[in-house]
Amino acid sequence: MVTIADSFWNPSCIRRVVQTYPTGSEVVEVVTDAGPGFAKFLGGKEGPHVLACEWIGTCLAGLLGLATFDWAVFDFDGVPEIELASGNKAQKGPAWITRREAGFPWSGEADDLKLMANPGDLAGLVVLDTWTLNCDRYCPALEPTRINRNNVFFSRRDGEEHLTLLAMDHTHILTCGRELTPKLAGIDRVKSEDIYGLFPEFRPLIDSATIHEYCRRMAAISNEAIRQIVADIPAPWLGVDTLREVLFRFLTRRRDYLASDLATRIVPQTELPF
Amino acid sequence: MSTPQTGFYSVIQFTPDRARMEAANIGLLLFVPGANYLKTRMSGNNDRIRRFFKDEAPGTKALNTLKRTMEKRLLVESPQLQGYAAVERFLQLFANEIVFTSLRTVRVVNPDVELAQLFDELVGDRAEREPLLPSEGLQQVRKRLEMPDLAGKLERNLEIDVPILGAPVHADYAFQNGRFNLIQLREFRQNRESSLLKEASLTAVGGHYLYRHPDPLRGECQLLLVASFTEEAQEYQNKLRQLFIDQDVMFFTEAETEKLGDLIATTAH
Helix, strand or coil: CCEECCCCCCCCCEEEEEEECCCCCCCEEEEECCEEEEEEEECCCCCCHHHHHHHHHHHHHHHHCCCECCEEEEEECCCCCCECCCCCECEEEEEEEEECCCEEECCCCHHHHCCECCCCHHHHHHHHHHHHCCCCCEECCCCCCEECHHHEEEECCCCCCCEEEEECCCCCHHHHCCCCCHHHHCHHHHCCCCCCCCCHHHHHHCCHHHHHHHHHHHHHCCHHHHHHHHHCCCHHHHCCCCHHHHHHHHHHHHHHHHHCCHHHHHCCHHHCCC | CCCCEEEEEEEEEECCCHHHCCCEEEEEEEEEHHHCEEEEEECCCCHHHHHHHHHHCCCHHHHHHHHHHHHHHHHHHHHHCCCHHHHHHHHHCCCCCEEECCCEEEEECCHHHHHHHHHHHHCCCHHHCCCCCCCHHHHHHHHHHCCHHHHCCCEEEEEEEECCCCEEEEEEEEEECCCEEEEEEEEECCCCHHHHHHHHHHHHHHHHHHHHCCECCCECEEEEEEEEECHHHHHHHHHHHHHHHHCCCEEEEHHHHHHHHHHHHHHCC
């Protein structure tokens, strides 16, 4: 099985390992038969659900119109043997892979955000992270606030002069890397008031019109589209099939909950141009 | 071997001052336990080292000696290097100017092809890069030269300085039989006759000078060219043969590997 995003990138096997990284999902830099990329395998220390989360987050980012890495899912046949950073072995089965791009993570300085070719996507990233409770970029709900600037990645895909923000690494959405359970669709999570992904440095660059536009896009993502995303999650990444319904319920209910006022909670109404 | 299996690769690096943690890639090691395969391939070119380290870089002879010593050492040690742990420990103990990166896994179908491909990706300079998949014919030549009756008589990947040319002549293999014979494996891929002749002429001139000017260490030398031609270049084969012979270069096509093998087997010492 190979599932590809809206791209022609279609790796079918790992040729060699370049580097393993001690991240939550134990990502491995590899060279595939279609070039270099970063792969996440079954067998990681946080279990298979982080791969399901990666799938959901990246699919939703695409539907919101955010730029993402080229990605694919391919069947890893166990060759070559790969030892993950924890010492676990990568297991055979569906693996997630994104194509390597030239670029670097955000410095954390507000000035560097002005180099972006797509500054509007900052608002989209906040909408995505808040919808999916992504604790792995900027999460004030945790004590201390979780700040991970490595997940604000600038690609040079649009040339040397312009940096393109990519929505990346969604393994810690929904449950912050913990197991997915029926509790996910509970009212406390659906109606969480916290805003995720909103670095203080982002605020001056997020205007009312753009945040409204991304909230409109979120609200326009249909139940059918969400059901399809959930239905397409490779079975080994979920384990229990009933989780699909839990995921569907959470995503649709939280979308509906946020649609009414998320934009005005991020940018006060007074900025609207009357 | 056609079923993919796990192998391990390490990049061999030259580092004149390890305290600075700067290194230039000079070779590649491939270890495939399931195929009992442990080989290195060293760069025949020192340009990268010279460009990167400038005054810190040793001279051509010193670098070539270092690389040759490396290869020999591995040959000597290889019977003891059974298993991942033994190879890993062996590589970790290298100090001074040679460093091996930690072993990383690689998918291997054909170890010789994988070694060539990894070398191309990780070590080869643009100027010395081979096609991504080396010519099948030259792969066969390599296999023949690596068979037990010839392998022990050959040196690998070396350069001989030809002062009048201002650049060393590189050889994939070499053997001594009263004259020091440098074997170059070369694929001619040019579609245009002028390009083909230009490249061949440069090689022939190098061979001519090599033949006429003995090396201070190796003595009298001769270039032996083993050529592979793409379909488009086939028609120029006889013209090139004459060109090389006229310049004192011994010429073999890939189809004449056995002739070369006989020469090595019967005369090398």
